[in-house]
Amino acid sequence: xxxxxxxxxxxxxxxxxxxxxxxxxxxxxxxxxxxxxxxxxxxxxxxxxxxxxxxxxxxxxxxxxxxxxxxxxxxxxxxxxxxxxxxxxxxxxxxxxxxxxxxxxxxxxxxxxxxxxxxxxxxxxxxxxxxxxxxxxxxxxxxxxxxxxxxxxxxxxxxxxxxxxxxxxxxxxxxxxxxxxxxxxxxxxxxxxxxxxxxxxxxxxxxxxxxxxxxxxxxxxxxxxxxxxxxxxxxxxxxxxxxxxxxxxxxxxxxxxxxxxxxxxxxxxxxxxxxxxxxxxxxxxxxxxxxxxxxxxxxxxxxxxxxxxxxxxxxxxxxxxxxxxxxxxxxxxxxxxxxxxxxxxxxxxxxxxxxxxxxxxxxxxxxxxxxx
Amino acid sequence: xxxxxxxxxxxxxxxxxxxxxxxxxxxxxxxxxxxxxxxxxxxxxxxxxxxxxxxxxxxxxxxxxxxxxxxxxxxxxxxxxxxxxxxxxxxxxxxxxxxxxxxxxxxxxxxxxxxxxxxxxxxxxxxxxxxxxxxxxxxxxxxxxxxxxxxxxxxxxxxxxxxxxxxxxxxxxxxxxxxxxxxxxxxxxxxxxxxxxxxxxxxxxxxxxxxxxxxxxxxxxxxxxxxxxxxxxxxxxxxxxxxxxxxxxxxxxxxxxxxxxxxxxxxxxxxxxxxxxxxxxxxxxxxxxxxxxxxxxxxxxxxxxxxxxxxxxxxxxxxxxxxxxxxxxxxxxxxxxxxxxxxxxxxxxxxxxxxxxxxxxxxxxxxxxxxxxxxxxxxxxxxxxxxxxxxxxxxxxxxxxxxxxxxxxxxxxxxxxxxxxxxxxxxxxxxxxxxxxxxxxxxxxxxxxxxxxxxxxxxxxxxxxxxxxxxxxxxxxxxxxxxxxxxxxxxxxxxxxxxxxxx
Numbered sequence: 001x002x003x004x005x006x007x008x009x010x011x012x013x014x015x016x017x018x019x020x021x022x023x024x025x026x027x028x029x030x031x032x033x034x035x036x037x038x039x040x041x042x043x044x045x046x047x048x049x050x051x052x053x054x055x056x057x058x059x060x061x062x063x064x065x066x067x068x069x070x071x072x073x074x075x076x077x078x079x080x081x082x083x084x085x086x087x088x089x090x091x092x093x094x095x096x097x098x099x100x101x102x103x104x105x106x107x108x109x110x111x112x113x114x115x116x117x118x119x120x121x122x123x124x125x126x127x128x129x130x131x132x133x134x135x136x137x138x139x140x141x142x143x144x145x146x147x148x149x150x151x152x153x154x155x156x157x158x159x160x161x162x163x164x165x166x167x168x169x170x171x172x173x174x175x176x177x178x179x180x181x182x183x184x185x186x187x188x189x190x191x192x193x194x195x196x197x198x199x200x201x202x203x204x205x206x207x208x209x210x211x212x213x214x215x216x217x218x219x220x221x222x223x224x225x226x227x228x229x230x231x232x233x234x235x236x237x238x239x240x241x242x243x244x245x246x247x248x249x250x251x252x253x254x255x256x257x258x259x260x261x262x263x264x265x266x267x268x269x270x271x272x273x274x275x276x277x278x279x280x281x282x283x284x285x286x287x288x289x290x291x292x293x294x295x296x297x298x299x300x301x302x303x304x305x306x307x308x309x310x311x312x313x314x315x316x317x318x319x320x321x322x323x324x325x326x327x328x329x330x331x332x333x334x335x336x337x338x339x340x341x342x343x344x345x346x347x348x349x350x351x352x353x354x355x356x357x358x359x360x361x362x363x364x365x366x367x368x369x370x371x372x
Numbered sequence: 373x374x375x376x377x378x379x380x381x382x383x384x385x386x387x388x389x390x391x392x393x394x395x396x397x398x399x400x401x402x403x404x405x406x407x408x409x410x411x412x413x414x415x416x417x418x419x420x421x422x423x424x425x426x427x428x429x430x431x432x433x434x435x436x437x438x439x440x441x442x443x444x445x446x447x448x449x450x451x452x453x454x455x456x457x458x459x460x461x462x463x464x465x466x467x468x469x470x471x472x473x474x475x476x477x478x479x480x481x482x483x484x485x486x487x488x489x490x491x492x493x494x495x496x497x498x499x500x501x502x503x504x505x506x507x508x509x510x511x512x513x514x515x516x517x518x519x520x521x522x523x524x525x526x527x528x529x530x531x532x533x534x535x536x537x538x539x540x541x542x543x544x545x546x547x548x549x550x551x552x553x554x555x556x557x558x559x560x561x562x563x564x565x566x567x568x569x570x571x572x573x574x575x576x577x578x579x580x581x582x583x584x585x586x587x588x589x590x591x592x593x594x595x596x597x598x599x600x601x602x603x604x605x606x607x608x609x610x611x612x613x614x615x616x617x618x619x620x621x622x623x624x625x626x627x628x629x630x631x632x633x634x635x636x637x638x639x640x641x642x643x644x645x646x647x648x649x650x651x652x653x654x655x656x657x658x659x660x661x662x663x664x665x666x667x668x669x670x671x672x673x674x675x676x677x678x679x680x681x682x683x684x685x686x687x688x689x690x691x692x693x694x695x696x697x698x699x700x701x702x703x704x705x706x707x708x709x710x711x712x713x714x715x716x717x718x719x720x721x722x723x724x725x726x727x728x729x730x731x732x733x734x735x736x737x738x739x740x741x742x743x744x745x746x747x748x749x750x751x752x753x754x755x756x757x758x759x760x761x762x763x764x765x766x767x768x769x770x771x772x773x774x775x776x777x778x779x780x781x782x783x784x785x786x787x788x789x790x791x792x793x794x795x796x797x798x799x800x801x802x803x804x805x806x807x808x809x810x811x812x813x814x815x816x817x818x819x820x821x822x823x824x825x826x827x828x829x830x831x832x833x834x835x836x837x838x839x840x841x842x843x844x845x846x847x848x849x850x851x852x853x854x855x856x857x858x859x860x861x862x863x864x865x866x867x868x869x870x871x872x873x874x875x
Contacts, residue, residue, distance in 0.1 A: 219498060219841035221851070255521050270509060271509055288529070294846060296846050298844055299842070
């Protein structure tokens with residue numbers, strides 16, 4: 001059960017936070033055990049303060065590759081009953097279970113944590129005249145905004161988010177992450193400047209498999225929020241991660257921009273840089289900056305964007321947050337973290353380690369022949 | 373005329389001359405078009421206080437600093453309800469039987485919301501950015517945003533953008549017609565806009581042929597009188613503005629007396645010399661929103677869809693709904709003029725009582741357009757009155773794309789806000805057509821002062837943005853979390869869409 005904290009929870013107050021992030025990506029599709037990502041993020045213990053930690057793993061549910069895996073927090077049995085009724089009305093529920101956890105002294109006040117593998121009910125989907133993704137997205141947003149006490153914190157296919165209030169290594173222990181293998185992992189340790197006391201506020205933030213971990217505090221928040229809310233998104237948590245996820249979902253999935261183009265919108269090159277570019281590139285970037293002006297993100301951030309088959313790392317245009325990338329050629333592995341130590345601790349013999357420039361996206365994808 | 377030899381009006385100002393300093397050089401006498409100063413038979417300089425409008429021309433030019441103007445302490449019996457101004461205006465009307473005329477913006481003591489908004493800055497959790505060391509961007513595009521991303525066969529994005537205005541900084545000079553202001557004032561504005569990479573606006577007076585060269589930085593206006601409108605005029609500018617209303621006088625037209633319709637002004641306006649230029653209150657081809665759409669598209673047809681069309685409205689009670697209609701009319705930009713906006717002449721009662729504050733109008737328009745999902749259909753430009761870089765920053769944080777400045781631009785050119793433009797005797801060479809007065813405004817100096825002003829404001833905007841940790845103006849636009857209110861009630865906060873300081 002959630003404690004009745006007298007402080008405001010996420011969504012009632014805007015809470016800035018600093019953080020640690022880490023990511024592991026196997027381009028060959030070879031699975032990496034959850035212990036590895038815990039080891040990496042734990043190295044940066046001092047960058048979090050025990051008020052939030054979490055992980056996203058891609059390729060962890062090969063037994064249900066085509067079903068949406070919903071991870072849900074419930075305040076109580078009542079909210080669970082209400083949400084399950086909603087799910088049954090809109091989805092074919094293929095499997096449901098408690099998410100396995102173990103008792104960890106540092107993790108307390110856990111909500112009910114359930115997992116559902118679902119596919120949209122055919123007849124409901126037809127009636128809605130929406131695509132499968134859009135239908136599912138709206139259902140998730142409905143639960144999170146309308147059903148009190150229920151919160152879907154993970155909703156992608158063949159992927160899952162695990163998060164809680166605590167240090168990330170304790171959160172990984174709690175969720176028994178050693179039981180999961182993924183080709184792509186992201187992790188987050190949180191350092192909020194207030195006590196949120198709510199599990200939903202931890203990172204990663206996920207919407208249908210687009211997941212984000214973020215370190216920073218964006219200064220463009222309200223400009224971004226008020227713009228993106230024109231398109232049906234509701235920023236309920238008032239967190240940077242939430243609005244960044246919606247922005248990327250809108251640009252990549254609604255507007256069909258490539259991830260490179262998405263990066264050139266949210267961390268746009270300066271006009272002085274654009275003016276020095278060859279004509280074609282200059283015109284394209286001017287077009288994107290002008291068209292999506294309100295989606296430029298300013299202020300410090302380093303983010304890892306997890307999506308099906310890939311990962312993008314991106315810094316704000318001034319690189320006001322640390323982020324390094326490491327590559328190991330023989331194993332086709334890519335490591336990205338706030339600090340180099342978080343890479344060296346799991347792969348001491350990386351071939352290259354470098355700091356991407358501000359606004360320069362690092363995008364890694366599965367090799368064409370990779371099997372996941 | 374009903375005064376029966378009695379002078380009911382005591383002069384509002386007194387000219388104070390330090391006779392020890394006065395050298396009787398008669399500069400004041402030559403400089404005052406109101407004929408306040410004269411030399412008496414004994415060679416001593418005197419003043420007729422009743423003619424003084426307090427424009428400071430004589431004070432500024434007196435070589436020995438012998439002059440100052442003070443407000444008369446002559447008083448009526450104090451009365452909180454019947455103020456001296458109300459009594460005096462009443463006497464004036466009882467004498468003349470006429471409508472009171474005023475100029476410049478509403479001077480009354482109504483709330484200035486800009487002064488009740490406070491700005492944010494970064495501390496600890498994110499860094500402020502130093503504009504001296506890092507790029508700080510103020511480039512602004514005005515115009516519609518495309519709805520769809522279209523790609524060619526090779527997957528490249530096709531440029532499907534409608535015409536845009538590119539501004540180096542989100543400030544433009546608002547509409548002031550040639551006629552209401554002088555040739556030299558127009559020359560100053562046009563040159564400054566070109567040097568700054570922004571725009572000035574012709575107002576409803578046509579475009580003097582000498583100024584076609586500044587076309588890329590000129591917004592040409594089409595108002596209800598259609599003065600000076602022809603094909604070459606429409607094509608000369610970078611955008612066409614349809615003027616529906618003006619903040620200083622919503623709901624009424626304009627009147628430039630025949631005495632000012634001389635020479636080039638007559639030619640530029642395309643009306644006979646000496647005839648009054650009367651702009652009707654409404655456009656007689658726009659009696660409803662669907663008519664506006666037709667005029668918008670007529671102008672787009674005439675300019676072959678190469679120019680964005682601006683629709684300028686006054687901030688009135690129903691401004692959000694009106695703006696929503698305009699945003700669906702095909703217009704590319706909406707300009708909203710607040711109740712403090714200036715004018716060359718307006719009926720006093722209208723100027724001081726009609727319309728609403730721009731801060732509230734802007735906030736409700738921006739919110740409404742977002743609620744309806746049509747904010748991308750138009751850019752929003754606000755004016756009336758923007759007094760400083762801080763006002764610009766606050767306007768943009770509330771949701772404006774750019775600001776129009778008129779009064780501030782006049783001040784930069786030397787205006788002292790004596791609010792007597794309607795007299796046509798502007799001693800500073802701005803709101804006059806008398807050649808000996810016009811030549812007092814040197815366009816080289818006028819344009820330089822305008823450039824200085826806008827550059828100074830842009831530096832300040834950058835400094836303020838840097839403090840907030842924002843390094844590009846688009847991240848400030850509509851970013852209302854950067855604002856907090858003081859001295860506002862719950863309803864005002866709600867309309868402005870901001871929190872109270874300390875929240």
